[in-house]
Amino acid sequence: MSADPSARRGIPDATVARLPEYLRALTGLAERGITSVSSEELAAAAGVRSAKLRKDLSYLGSYGVRGVGYEVDHLAYQISRELGLTQDWPVAIVGMGNLGHALAAYSGFATRGFRVVALLDQDPAIVGQEIAGLAVQPMSELTALVSEQGLAIGVIATPAASAQDVCDALVAAGVRSILNFAPCVLVVPDGVDVRKVDLSTELQILAFHEQRKALASPAALRKAVAP
Amino acid sequence: MSADPSARRGIPDATVARLPEYLRALTGLAERGITSVSSEELAAAAGVRSAKLRKDLSYLGSYGVRGVGYEVDHLAYQISRELGLTQDWPVAIVGMGNLGHALAAYSGFATRGFRVVALLDQDPAIVGQEIAGLAVQPMSELTALVSEQGLAIGVIATPAASAQDVCDALVAAGVRSILNFAPCVLVVPDGVDVRKVDLSTELQILAFHEQRKALASPAALRKAVAP
């Protein structure tokens, strides 16, 4: 319908997952006063190969200059725009245990266009408490938050046992993007995105590799022989 | 050298990353008293397709029975063994801010063979405080923790600015598996594994998809028209 570069479709998932890291690397360069960067330098800062970086960026458009490199501010803006970070995303965190508490206080969200507009909990004993400057609200407020605050992203930080109920409530209220910290699989209708962060899964993957290393290293022999 | 099934090599990374989820699903089934499960049922519980599950399990060995399915306890044990969870993994958490605090109190680690043996911080003002039943130790204790407690896995929960220093200290002390919560790229020598959990990266990926949905939905039209 259009020759506008934003009309291109289908940025690969693997590429989308790396864009935040590129953006962070660019932000770091900008803070150090660097205004121009080559794919080789930026790739090193982001921990990838330069060929991969250039391929990834090519999906967004043609924002570099051959023989010169990329302008840091301009590329950062283009990636921000692609990720949808030039607008403000209201976020609600559900579940005010240790993790929810830490997430509510985490300043890293605010730096990138995310605004924690509400903290909620199913437990009436916790509702009303003030955490990180916000009064904890009951789940019944969800619908109002969606319509009045434009709430679009929900973070689930409850125990696994209540995660599906909380998820259902979020979906019923109209939230279509969910970040799940509970160690369980969530069932959602089509059109709802769930991403999962599982702390103990990550440790288990490390343990697998650590075990392989231990089996192959001299330390394993020492350990096997020692009393 | 051996026909032992444990002699097989090279389980794909994508498969390793799913094994913890299968294990969790199996644990859930066992708790409900279910002793036998088909690949179709287990796949549904783990949120994958049955063909993928069977392919993944085939890398571990042949633990099912044709026409019958898998014995829940036996398969859980085999996955645990493959992941190295039949042994105990001492873990240290470095950085006792909000997130480190929450991680120290997180009970999900202990349930899967991980034991938080030490909490550390670079700030002398925090060293000595008691958190989750452990006294916070200075970084200088790392080497002793590795040799005396067999510390193998380090969790970095510091701000980005100090993460590389902490990482270097962990590596110097002999830690070869690191879980990084700081929003930055860590440089490590060969033989050291780093996995990264980035809370705001996950939100940014959600924002990308949410933006695409908003552009395509009737709600976007309403929003564009409304004052």
Add this chain to the structure above:
DNA sequence: TAGATTGTTAATCGATTAACAATC
């Protein structure tokens, strides 16, 4: 112009999926 670096191509690699022979 000469040197440098992008954007793209084509080859390779790894992951997913459907289908089905093997076999309980």
Add this chain to the structure above:
DNA sequence: TAGATTGTTAATCGATTAACAATC
């Protein structure tokens, strides 16, 4: 045996990489 379900094959799909023509 008949029915069910695994383990494996082969095809497809998507991601990565190296190389280089395009071009600043």
